[in-house]
Amino acid sequence: MDKELFEDLVQSLKEAGDIARGVSEPSRRFEMASTDVKATRESIGLSQGEFARLMRxxxxxxxNWEQHRxxxxxxxxxxxxxVATSPELALRSLHG
Incomplete structure (x- = not known):
């Protein structure tokens, strides 16, 4: 392995350890808004069993998802x- 690449990897691991211990803050953080599973299921008119089969x-x-556990x-x-964004397309694609 290239020595410079190895040193970069070691530095990255040190930074990851500092972040995990709370010593440093991550340079960026991504947060995804969660989808309201129950509202999504109800909007397309499927029972829990049908929707569970669709989602596999x-x-x-x-x-557990619907009750936020x-x-x-x-x-x-x-x-x-x-499914929440484009239910018709999702259903058509998933039902094949």
């Missing part, structure tokens, strides 16, 4: 954003 999650997971992350959060 269990009904229990969907209930858990929050969708990663691909599920992205898919929910798409």
């Amino acid at each position: 999650v269990s009904v229990k997971t969907l209930q 858990r929050s969708p992350t990663g691909p599920a959060a992205a898919l929910l954003k798409i």
